[in-house]
Amino acid sequence: xxxxxxxxxxxxxxxxxxxxRDNVSESTSGNVDLGPFSLSWNLGFRLEDGSxxxxxxxxxxxxxxxxxxxxxxxxxxxxxxxxCIGGFCIIPTPFGCALRAPRICVFSADPDISLPLDxxxxxxxxxxxxxxxxxxxxVDPARTAGMTDLDAEDAGVPNKWQFLLDPIWLDIxxxxxxxxxGNILDQAIENAVDTxxxxxxxxxxxxxxxILGSIVDLIREILDIADDIDEWLSNLLGVSIGILxxxxxxxxxxxxxxxxxxxxxxxxxxxxxxxxxxxxxxxxIGMDAKITEDEMILTSNVGV
Amino acid sequence: xxFTDHCDVFGAVHEEGFNxxxxxxxxxxxxxxxxxxxxxxSNPQLLCKPITAHPEVTRRGNPLITVEDPLPILGSQxxxxxxxxxxxxxxxxxxxxxxxxxxxxxxxPPLEKQRIAIVAEICGAIVCPDKKVSDHFGDEIAKLTFDxxxxxxxxxxxxxxxxxxxxxPGEKIECFCLQLYSILHIERIGPLNEQKLAIRLDDLEIVxxxxxxxxxxxxxxxxxxxxxxxxxxxxIALDTIVYKLGQYAILSIFATPISGxxxxxxxxxxxxxxxxxxxxxx
Numbered sequence: 001x002x003x004x005x006x007x008x009x010x011x012x013x014x015x016x017x018x019x020x021r022d023n024v025s026e027s028t029s030g031n032v033d034l035g036p037f038s039l040s041w042n043l044g045f046r047l048e049d050g051s052x053x054x055x056x057x058x059x060x061x062x063x064x065x066x067x068x069x070x071x072x073x074x075x076x077x078x079x080x081x082x083x084c085i086g087g088f089c090i091i092p093t094p095f096g097c098a099l100r101a102p103r104i105c106v107f108s109a110d111p112d113i114s115l116p117l118d119x120x121x122x123x124x125x126x127x128x129x130x131x132x133x134x135x136x137x138x139v140d141p142a143r144t145a146g147m148t149d150l151d152a153e154d155a156g157v158p159n160k161w162q163f164l165l166d167p168i169w170l171d172i173x174x175x176x177x178x179x180x181x182g183n184i185l186d187q188a189i190e191n192a193v194d195t196x197x198x199x200x201x202x203x204x205x206x207x208x209x210x211i212l213g214s215i216v217d218l219i220r221e222i223l224d225i226a227d228d229i230d231e232w233l234s235n236l237l238g239v240s241i242g243i244l245x246x247x248x249x250x251x252x253x254x255x256x257x258x259x260x261x262x263x264x265x266x267x268x269x270x271x272x273x274x275x276x277x278x279x280x281x282x283x284x285i286g287m288d289a290k291i292t293e294d295e296m297i298l299t300s301n302v303g304v
Numbered sequence: 305x306x307f308t309d310h311c312d313v314f315g316a317v318h319e320e321g322f323n324x325x326x327x328x329x330x331x332x333x334x335x336x337x338x339x340x341x342x343x344x345x346s347n348p349q350l351l352c353k354p355i356t357a358h359p360e361v362t363r364r365g366n367p368l369i370t371v372e373d374p375l376p377i378l379g380s381q382x383x384x385x386x387x388x389x390x391x392x393x394x395x396x397x398x399x400x401x402x403x404x405x406x407x408x409x410x411x412x413p414p415l416e417k418q419r420i421a422i423v424a425e426i427c428g429a430i431v432c433p434d435k436k437v438s439d440h441f442g443d444e445i446a447k448l449t450f451d452x453x454x455x456x457x458x459x460x461x462x463x464x465x466x467x468x469x470x471x472x473p474g475e476k477i478e479c480f481c482l483q484l485y486s487i488l489h490i491e492r493i494g495p496l497n498e499q500k501l502a503i504r505l506d507d508l509e510i511v512x513x514x515x516x517x518x519x520x521x522x523x524x525x526x527x528x529x530x531x532x533x534x535x536x537x538x539x540i541a542l543d544t545i546v547y548k549l550g551q552y553a554i555l556s557i558f559a560t561p562i563s564g565x566x567x568x569x570x571x572x573x574x575x576x577x578x579x580x581x582x583x584x585x586x
Contacts, residue, residue, distance in 0.1 A: 001575070002318065003318045003322075007314040012308075150364070270325060271329065301321065302325055
């Protein structure tokens with residue numbers, strides 16, 4: 001029997017996943033002027049849908065997490081050099097011009113031509129993947145050979161048990177065709193019903209939207225079949241299918257080794273410094289993480 | 305059956321791990337377990353049992369023992385005392401069901417459900433002064449008492465001016481060691497929104513002291529000291545722990561309420577102390 005056991009339920013991970021997903025959103029805006037051309041942007045993304053599932057094979061499956069690009073507002077500007085005609089003198093006099101031709105300028109604005117593009121909420125990417133938790137014992141390279149554990153703690157370079165989220169496979173659809181098409185159709189139906197059938201009572205419009213919406217959902221499902229098969233195969237075989245996914249999995253694996261999801265100091269201080277009295281530290285050995293269908297279990301023993 | 309069938313987070317510590325942690329504390333904070341007068345602090349080799357301290361304790365100049373005043377000698381007007389040492393040399397915990405050691409008949413074995421048994425070895429000694437040295441100090445006290453009666457010495461008006469107790473020198477150290485068994489349980493106390501975990505002493509037994517009345521008196525003293533002076537200091541408030549996960553989520557961790565599925569929290573069973581927690585995410 002392990003000396004320490006800490007288990008966290010799948011239900012807790014789901015609650016946490018949903019909350020983090022709903023709170024993740026980033027946006028940025030700016031503009032650049034390149035003389036005759038300019039570009040302004042207002043870009044952002046948020047996460048939607050998706051699920052987390054603890055699997056009996058010691059892995060965590062994240063399925064179909066949508067990255068919704070919203071807002072996506074781009075404005076291309078073209079500034080054409082101003083051209084003016086007229087303004088010349090028709091009736092010159094010794095005292096100056098008595099009559100001038102009217103002066104007409106074109107392309108005076110900056111930019112002269114604006115091409116706004118607003119596809120906010122229409123374009124989506126989709127991420128799926130399977131991960132396992134790896135444990136690793138980390139000795140800080142800054143720790144010198146002569147340091148005791150307490151010296152290392154005082155110097156801020158203690159040894160650590162690290163937990164890494166190691167990707168087994170990743171499936172990333174940079175453009176989620178099914179959802180993107182579905183979003184465009186949803187938007188088109190919304191506009192068409194409101195415009196063409198605007199005279200109908202609200203409940204009738206809602207009914208029509210609901211009926212057409214279910215057809216759009218069916219289209220989404222059909223368009224997503226190929227991707228579902230791809231993800232199912234990836235999960236079954238435990239490998240990324242597709243060169244992009246393979247590369248991304250390798251990159252994610254590389255990053256995962258550098259950025260642990262959490263760490264535990266070893267030896268672990270159970271009593272802090274008390275005046276000049278040293279902290280009481282217990283060595284942790286055999287720290288491990290195991291995932292079942294119901295929970296994630298961390299275990300450890302105490303060294304003598 | 306999963307650990308988290310009836311809670312969000314489950315934690316458990318096995319008695320073996322608990323006992324190893326106890327040993328680490330004894331080695332790294334020896335002054336919590338060893339007491340004595342200055343004489344023993346300066347000469348730890350005179351202690352009843354040698355202290356096995358972690359090398360870091362001596363390297364960092366931490367004390368091996370907590371220095372106490374000598375035991376006052378009654379009638380010496382608080383001027384004289386006897387050197388002593390007192391050590392807790394072994395400490396072992398046994399969580400229900402008891403299988404680490406046998407508890408004495410006086411404590412009604414086997415160990416009851418949800419109970420923790422502790423066995424401690426306690427050693428101690430006083431430094432017995434030589435008869436002639438005692439007589440000498442007795443004469444000095446008698447002289448002092450006589451002078452006071454004559455009004456020649458009346459400086460001691462205030463307790464603050466009392467000089468430190470002077471230990472009577474001696475060389476004879478005869479150590480005794482006792483086995484002390486106790487049975488504890490954990491209780492939730494207080495109103496529902498302000499609950500605390502309290503450790504309650506059920507019973508205590510000091511083995512092999514005669515006559516029985518002396519044993520009972522000693523047990524009463526130790527038990528009362530534990531119940532009044534020590535255990536109330538280690539109460540744990542069952543507050544909700546709030547943990548921020550960056551800007552994305554706030555976790556509120558709190559003890560799973562007592563129910564039919566979680567009848568004890570914490571629970572002492574299967575050689576473990578188990579804790580059941582719920583997590584709110586906002």
